[in-house]
Amino acid sequence: GDSVTQMEGPVTLSEEAFLTINCTYTATGYPSLFWYVQYPGEGLQLLLKATKADDKGSNKGFEATYRKETTSFHLEKGSVQVSDSAVYFCALFITNTGTASKLTFGTGTRLQVTL
Amino acid sequence: NAGVTQTPKFQVLKTGQSMTLQCAQDMNHNSMYWYRQDPGMGLRLIYYSASEGTTDKGEVPNGYNVSRLNKREFSLRLESAAPSQTSVYFCASRFEDRQGSSTQYFGPGTRLTVL
Numbered sequence: 546g547d548s549v550t551q552m553e554g555p556v557t558l559s560e561e562a563f564l565t566i567n568c569t570y571t572a573t574g575y576p577s578l579f580w581y582v583q584y585p586g587e588g589l590q591l592l593l594k595a596t597k598a599d600d601k602g603s604n605k606g607f608e609a610t611y612r613k614e615t616t617s618f619h620l621e622k623g624s625v626q627v628s629d630s631a632v633y634f635c636a637l638f639i640t641n642t643g644t645a646s647k648l649t650f651g652t653g654t655r656l657q658v659t660l
Numbered sequence: 661n662a663g664v665t666q667t668p669k670f671q672v673l674k675t676g677q678s679m680t681l682q683c684a685q686d687m688n689h690n691s692m693y694w695y696r697q698d699p700g701m702g703l704r705l706i707y708y709s710a711s712e713g714t715t716d717k718g719e720v721p722n723g724y725n726v727s728r729l730n731k732r733e734f735s736l737r738l739e740s741a742a743p744s745q746t747s748v749y750f751c752a753s754r755f756e757d758r759q760g761s762s763t764q765y766f767g768p769g770t771r772l773t774v775l
Contacts, residue, residue, distance in 0.1 A: 549702075577762060588664075588750055588766040589703075634702060638762055647693065647718065648752075648764055650702035 547572045551635050551651035558625055558658050566620040566654045568609075568635035576637035578602075578611050578618040579648070583632045592620075592633070625658045632656070662686055664767035666751050672773045673741045681736040681770050683751030691754035692734040693764065694718075694726060696747040703750065709734055741774045748772070 552567040570576065577596045581589040593602030598613035607622045618635060635651040664685045673679055685692065690711045695703040695718075705718030709728040723745060725737045738745060751767040 579763075581766075588768040589752075591763055591765070594763065638764075640762070647705050647708060648703070650704075652700055652702040 547576070547637060547639060547649045549635050549637055549649055549651035551633075551654050554632075554653075554655040556654060556656050558656070560627055560658055560660055561624045562658075564620070564622040564625045564629075564656065566633055566635075566656070568618045568620065568651060570616050570618065570635075570637050572616075572637055572639055574639045576639045578609070579636045579638065580607070580609055580618070580620050581634040581636060581650075583634065583653070585631070589634065625656070627658045627660060630656055630658045664751055664753055664765050666749075666767035666770050668770060669768065670771050672775065673738075674775050675742060677741050678737070678739050679741065680738075681749055681751075681772075682733070683735065683767060684733045685751075685753040685765070686732065687753060687755065687765065688731065689753035689755050689765075690731070691756075692728065693752040693754070694724075694734070694736045695750045695752065696720065697750060697769075698747050706736065706749075741772075743774045746772060746774045 549570045579594045580592040582592045583589050593604040595602040595611035601610045609618050609620045632653045632655045634653045636648045667682045693708045694706040697703050704720050707726040709715045712731045727735050749770045752764045754764045756762045
């Protein structure tokens with residue numbers, strides 16, 4: 546079945562450090578890929594997405610490139626801020642016929658940024 | 661435009677009690693979803709509804725029922741709550757654009773504790 550694997554956290558960085566959160570996936574078809582962010586006490590917000598191979602999603606300084614050859618969608622940011630502290634979820638979506646079309650989530654990676 | 665709203669935000673139940681979690685979206689989306697979020701497990705799909713009048717089971721439907729009252733509303737019912745249902749519950753709706761790209765939007769969540 547479809548699955549998403551994320552690096553385990555927590556990830557602790559100093560402000561202005563470079564961030565990478567690894568995400569790899571397995572899927573039977575051609576998924577769309579997403580990064581969602583969850584701030585403390587809140588729901589999930591879409592951070593960025595990519596719908597086909599070699600697409601790059603970007604938002605708020607975060608980027609991720611859909612790599613079909615390595616089945617990866619790693620999240621990067623050049624300079625993190627304290628306000629980026631949150632849990633980040635990688636997810637994939639495939640439209641299915643006959644079964645539920647749904648998001649499959651990774652387990653989440655907690656990022657803690659300190660001054 | 662409120663997006664996806666959920667009520668209540670917090671709830672404490674005793675084992676065996678019943679309750680209904682409410683969800684509404686004002687974005688005219690066809691598909692709606694209920695997830696639960698547990699530590700270290702990401703989000704798991706409970707039920708989903710592809711359109712008004714239809715519902716389907718997700719990964720973890722046991723102990724839950726749903727009702728798609730109309731296009732806007734999708735409720736989740738626990739008939740006899742159990743401690744294993746202590747979790748944070750998220751409702752989501754899905755937008756699909758003309759290119760087939762799909763994005764889910766999440767509500768703020770309901771934190772449920774079953775004693």
